[in-house]
Amino acid sequence: MTGPQRKALYTYHYRRSRDQDARTAARHPVVIVGAGPVGLTAALDLASRGVAVVVLDDSDRIGDGSRGICWAKRTLEIWDRLGVGEEMVARGVTWKLGKVFLGDEQVYSFDLLPEAGHKMPAFINLQQFHVEHILVECAQQNAAIDLRWKNKVTALDRRNDGVRLTVETPDGAYCIDADWVIAADGARSALRDMLGLTFAGHTFEEKFLIVDVHMHADDIPTERRFWFDPPFHSGQSALLHRQPDDCWRVDLQLGADADIEEELKPERYLPRIRRMLDGRDFDVDWISIYRFNCRRIDRFVHDRVIFVGDSAHQLSPFGARGANSGIQDADNLGWKLATMLAGAADVRLLESYNDERTQAADENIGHSTRSTDFIAPRSPAERDLRNTILSLAPHADFARRMVNSGRLSVATIYDTALNTPDETPFDGSARLGMPVPDVPVTTSSGGSDFLLRQLPAGFVLLVAGEELPDLPSGVTAVVIGRDLQDADSLFRERFDATPGAAYLVRPDQHLAARWRHADADKIRAARDRALALI
Amino acid sequence: MARLLTESRFANPDAAYLALVEARRGLSQEQAAALDTRLVMILANHIGDVDVLRDALALAKQALPPSG
Numbered sequence: 001m002t003g004p005q006r007k008a009l010y011t012y013h014y015r016r017s018r019d020q021d022a023r024t025a026a027r028h029p030v031v032i033v034g035a036g037p038v039g040l041t042a043a044l045d046l047a048s049r050g051v052a053v054v055v056l057d058d059s060d061r062i063g064d065g066s067r068g069i070c071w072a073k074r075t076l077e078i079w080d081r082l083g084v085g086e087e088m089v090a091r092g093v094t095w096k097l098g099k100v101f102l103g104d105e106q107v108y109s110f111d112l113l114p115e116a117g118h119k120m121p122a123f124i125n126l127q128q129f130h131v132e133h134i135l136v137e138c139a140q141q142n143a144a145i146d147l148r149w150k151n152k153v154t155a156l157d158r159r160n161d162g163v164r165l166t167v168e169t170p171d172g173a174y175c176i177d178a179d180w181v182i183a184a185d186g187a188r189s190a191l192r193d194m195l196g197l198t199f200a201g202h203t204f205e206e207k208f209l210i211v212d213v214h215m216h217a218d219d220i221p222t223e224r225r226f227w228f229d230p231p232f233h234s235g236q237s238a239l240l241h242r243q244p245d246d247c248w249r250v251d252l253q254l255g256a257d258a259d260i261e262e263e264l265k266p267e268r269y270l271p272r273i274r275r276m277l278d279g280r281d282f283d284v285d286w287i288s289i290y291r292f293n294c295r296r297i298d299r300f301v302h303d304r305v306i307f308v309g310d311s312a313h314q315l316s317p318f319g320a321r322g323a324n325s326g327i328q329d330a331d332n333l334g335w336k337l338a339t340m341l342a343g344a345a346d347v348r349l350l351e352s353y354n355d356e357r358t359q360a361a362d363e364n365i366g367h368s369t370r371s372t373d374f375i376a377p378r379s380p381a382e383r384d385l386r387n388t389i390l391s392l393a394p395h396a397d398f399a400r401r402m403v404n405s406g407r408l409s410v411a412t413i414y415d416t417a418l419n420t421p422d423e424t425p426f427d428g429s430a431r432l433g434m435p436v437p438d439v440p441v442t443t444s445s446g447g448s449d450f451l452l453r454q455l456p457a458g459f460v461l462l463v464a465g466e467e468l469p470d471l472p473s474g475v476t477a478v479v480i481g482r483d484l485q486d487a488d489s490l491f492r493e494r495f496d497a498t499p500g501a502a503y504l505v506r507p508d509q510h511l512a513a514r515w516r517h518a519d520a521d522k523i524r525a526a527r528d529r530a531l532a533l534i
Numbered sequence: 535m536a537r538l539l540t541e542s543r544f545a546n547p548d549a550a551y552l553a554l555v556e557a558r559r560g561l562s563q564e565q566a567a568a569l570d571t572r573l574v575m576i577l578a579n580h581i582g583d584v585d586v587l588r589d590a591l592a593l594a595k596q597a598l599p600p601s602g
Contacts, residue, residue, distance in 0.1 A: 398579035
């Protein structure tokens with residue numbers, strides 16, 4: 001990143017920990033390194049499952065600059081499970097429409113959530129500092145989370161039964177031992193370097209100017225707008241997103257040969273942005289120039305050190321897949337680690353974190369790379385092909401479908417050994433390996449709510465009707481028609497729920513197995529498979 | 535799986551060739567290349583099968599003169 005230093009918006013206080021006075025290193029089941037959105041989500045998830053965590057962060061502040069702004073439906077559902085989803089939505093701006101322009105003509109639009117009956121919207125935009133602030137406030141109120149600011153990990157010593165971390169503080173260094181370390185320390189991960197891991201992939205030469213401007217413009221609808229070759233920025237691309245607090249994100253492609261110093265001069269960028277914003281008054285809040293990488297480390301689990309978020313994978317921003325996939329990493333890891341710590345599963349379950357989230361990373365890197373290649377073709381010959389698609393787009397549907405300004409983040413459908421293959425086909429939008437679709441429900445007290453919000457912790461067996469098979473330990477039944485009512489018949493529709501159908505839902509809400517009629521043996525086998533025990 | 539058909543498919547191959555030639559007549563090489571790219575996209579979508587497309591690409595690359 002280039003540009004001015006970030007201002008501190010929220011400052012937190014370093015406090016001396018008892019561990020710093022311990023004669024021998026204190027031991028903790030889980031230490032999370034990094035208090036960004038992914039590390040804090042992992043902390044809240046583990047705490048919700050009864051695991052006490054220590055979170056170390058080398059800073060003591062949340063800086064300004066919007067950075068991540070687009071938070072996808074799946075992220076919001078995960079945060080809702082952790083109790084902060086509604087606050088995020090209330091603080092953010094909600095959107096679901098994307099429009100793509102060629103010049104000043106609209107050539108394509110997409111609706112990311114065309115159906116009703118979901119609690120969470122397709123997307124909200126919310127500055128990352130607001131997200132971090134909400135997560136920190138929530139973590140600080142949680143007695144199971146020990147959040148330590150100005151605690152910088154300077155050394156990592158791998159042992160057979162855990163990891164010893166050396167932590168530098170304003171009071172000097174101390175050591176702590178952890179059964180498990182979660183590396184959530186971002187794209188420039190120090191832990192990744194300490195383990196000497198290769199972070200391999202593709203660096204795009206193209207440079208992009210990213211600006212947050214303050215502007216009052218209620219007449220512009222809340223939607224994602226993307227331009228190829230706009231009149232205000234000839235031959236390049238541009239992106240506009242609304243954020244809360246009259247803040248707007250402007251993203252301008254600069255080309256591979258752009259001179260960074262030159263492009264950061266106000267006389268250079270201000271006229272362009274003024275034309276883009278139709279001459280409205282605005283102030284620049286934050287500005288930066290980026291080049292993008294699409295890359296990942298080979299494995300996300302290295303014995304007792306587990307990588308989540310940007311420390312494990314890095315993406316271009318087109319598609320909002322970076323932070324959103326990091327949140328899904330935390331969601332995938334939390335229940336697995338908690339189950340292992342409780343002795344109900346072994347490292348095979350952790351290996352499934354590696355399998356499922358490297359699969360997700362490859363999918364996200366694929367999308368992110370294809371979008372960036374479309375927006376910034378690598379050669380004149382590739383640019384000709386891209387421009388051909390754009391020139392056909394106003395005339396032919398097939399070309400509009402190829403226009404790629406970013407394929408926006410959705411939950412990964414895990415093709416995983418934890419799934420029990422379907423015995424019979426199912427229609428509906430529910431898919432094996434995917435988070436179960438949300439639907440409106442009526443609770444036993446008559447209140448209106450949504451299914452995902454009503455799922456108990458742990459494994460859940462959703463049953464259509466009242467025929468209840470015997471359940472193995474650790475599985476809670478929710479009978480639709482008894483415990484919850486299918487308020488708009490959308491459970492029946494989205495799950496293809498014929499009477500007696502049963503659905504085994506993992507603790508991260510992904511569908512692990514389903515049957516037209518389940519019995520105790522099938523459910524037990526599916527649960528064992530979802531715990532990687534067989 | 536569908537396969538790329540390379541046996542002659544036009545009832546009148548000369549008429550098909552003529553249609554392509556006439557479309558290029560009077561165009562610069564650059565304009566013709568742009569036309570061809572559009573044509574490729576339109577016909578590729580008409581075929582609508584990525585395996586057939588890959589076979590066609592392989593055949594086309596085989597026949598590509600060495601760049602010099």
